[in-house]
Amino acid sequence: MNHAEILGSHHIFVMKNQKKDDAIHMLRPEPMDYVQFVFPEETAYTAIKQLGNIGMTHFLDLNPRVKVNKREFSQDIIRCSELRRILRFFKAQLDARDLVPNPAETEENYRFTDLEDKFHTIERTLKDLIQTQTQMDQHKCELIEMRHVLTLGESFLLSAMNDAKQGMEMIEKNPAAARAMGMEASQIHGLSFLAGIIAQSKIEVFHRMLFVALRGNFVFEYRPVSEPVIDPVTNLREEKLVFFVFFTGDHARNRIMRICTSYGASLYPYPTTHEEHTQTLADIDNRLDTLVTVQARSDEQMEKELDIIQRNIVQWNVFVSRETGIYHSLNMFVVDSHAHCLVGEGWVPTRRLGIVNEALENATRVTRSAVPAISHVLPTSRTPPSLVETNKFTLAQQKIVSSYGVPSYGEVNPGLATLFTFPFLFALMFGDFGHGIIFTIISVFMCIFHKPLENMARTSDIGRYFHLGRFFLVNMGVMATYVGLLYNEVFSLSVNFFKSGYTVDSVTGSVTRTHTYVFGVDPIWRQCDNYLIFTNSMKMKMSVIVGVLHMILGIIFSLFNFIHKRQWLDVWCTFLPKLLLLLSLFGYMDFMIIYKWMDPTGNKPMLISTMINMFLGAFQPIADDTRLYIGQEAVQGVLFIVTIVCVVWMMIPKAAIEIAQIQKKKKATKGFKKSLIRSDSLHPSTSELLEINPDDLHMSNVERSDSDPSSYTPTQRLQKTVVEMQPVSLNEEEEEEEEMGAGEVIVHALIETIEFVLGAISNTASYLRLWALSLAHGELGEVFYQYLMILIPKLIPVFGSIIGIAAWIGVTLALIVMMEGLSAFLHCLRLHWVEFQNKFYQAEGYVFSPLSFKIIDESARLFIQPE
């Protein structure tokens, strides 16, 4: 990783010696040192910031018993959370309008308080804008509805008024006739009306309700509105009707108004005179115009704010996430108010100690502090976290290994070997030249066009896996192509690059053999009936050979582990018998396979029976027709004895020695216990040393009161703290003596032996899946070729070839490349995780999780929660 890029601008100066040691060591997790940091109060924030830039410090929480909300920097964290809430609100606003963050690439220097003010201002503005916009929208809808009411109402209200006037005239002129028509003056004079607008869907029920409520004593008229209207309350676009209700009396009026509210009908005041009508209409139009202008302006302002957000939100999120990380780490420190310093502890990879110290120096220099921020290494017996550095090529592979289990500190990391064994085993199962080429081409495209792939990776999990693993897939594809060439399968057909070793006499049809085909399986086999018999035999034996070699590699890794931990007993009593057992059983079988292949003249006995007879008929003479080589009885006899001896060797010596050790320890501690006052005198717990009261954040150091503390200079005070303090963290992980009784030891040894011996057989057989999958792959390809490319064109005259080819391409891509690829990947994974790793891998480590701005930035940029 290029540190110069991570350490951006502003206070941080470029560290010059970064590039000295960037080599990745994958064999074991990085050696770690336990470091104690002592920061003066004014430097603490900057120091942590520098450390975060490097990302190589895994802090330990020194205040585990203190509640999160009562720590020193909890207020700052609360403020950060508030900012994050506002950022989420901003992001939601962008998302609601389908706007994408458009970050300017400049690195900016933010101050926390400035950002807080800015955020609050923008949030308030946005909320106000949103509120006014909603109000304006509602108002606009109402105005539009009112305009509809006025325009439509005009037509039939006038006619109704005319009718009323005519009625009045008639009553005056001819009361008798009017009475006959049932019109009374009082009726007409007392007539009032209400105008409103209602959704078309509700008109029937509304009418009925009115009828019931007014007992039929009303006139109800309605006209549909020409276009759908947006309802101001529900914001839906609906078909509406303008209605008029004519009634008498105030009681009826109240009833009508109540019914209107319950059916969502809006009532609007209707002007009585013609002049009022025109005036109101003009008024409405004016208001609508103003509203539109105001809305436009408010939209503009909204856009401006959103633009600011769009351009800055990513950097803001990165900054706030970093601040949160810094304060969380600061909270893990112990505050010593007496010496005005913060003390913290953490893990740092040994070869990064230099840059960590440089970072602290920088922090001291930047804050111009008189007291330096210092760190020093403490000896400790606790287990460090495991860090395996990766680059983009090895990342995928290491992630796969770590998902099984994180390598324990100090043990061999399978990821290194997996780099070349995984593609190889995958290729053995996927071996087909054509499919391998397709696979390689697809993955090469993924590598070239990794930017669009990255964009896809932001949203989907599968995209992320393909993005991470693109180099790895190229690897697998290339190997698959090579092995496919060796299997001589190109889309399940054979190629003849070199001269075939068999010549067919065209007359007699007999086959004569001249030489061995130079590279791969002879092409003649594809045209043979007994093709499968030959390839099955070859592939099965190949699987077993590869399997035994893979397992031997695993056992050798276990040797590395034992040597690294100086467990000599295990070297002699676990590693050696295991290796010898595997070699004498299946190593011998591999030898016989190879011998049988390479021996031109001798017998070709069945190897299975030979193996069985090695045990059942040991030390008995071998019949001539089942003999593979001269001296076979002797060799097999020796190996048989070795096997038995190994089984016993695995079980007994180690158990015996361990039992003896336990007895010795018991005898030793019996006498010692009486003279022991305190059992744990080496590591006084921190609470004794510092009188930590969990509810009180600031502690006093009583032990240091030998001389007047105020006479010390700050540096001296710090130095005293450093020298006299033991590891501050509460020593909760004391090394446990596994008090195993003799019985447990015996059972343990028995189980291990049985597991290994049976496992040797079952694991070797498990490698036969290499054969099984490649057989399935070949057969699948051949079947689809036979049916789609040969049979269908034969059956269907013209379109058969087109259909066949199209179907064949589809099947090849979807079924054989994708599905078989996944299947082969899965089985390869299983072979690694079970058969290979159970020879040596403990996987009891925990991940090194540093305060790293690189990691924080990544998730901040994508607005996803950090893992």
Add this chain to the structure above:
Amino acid sequence: MWDDPSNMGDGLTLGIGTLVFVALALIAIPGVKFTKQKQIYLVYSLGSIFCMWLMWFIVFIAQMNPLIEPQLKKAE
């Protein structure tokens, strides 16, 4: 068994083939100085070359002394 004439050609091919892979490995080794990640490069390149050689070797010797003869499919 090694002086069987029909096997001389095969033996030669075996030798030359193995030499090809050894040459590949010898070419790969000096490439170490072009990269910072020496451990990964060496393990990966030499491991892959060994696997490729192993595969070729197995397929070759499986056909050197065939246990069965190819029986051509009857022409339709």
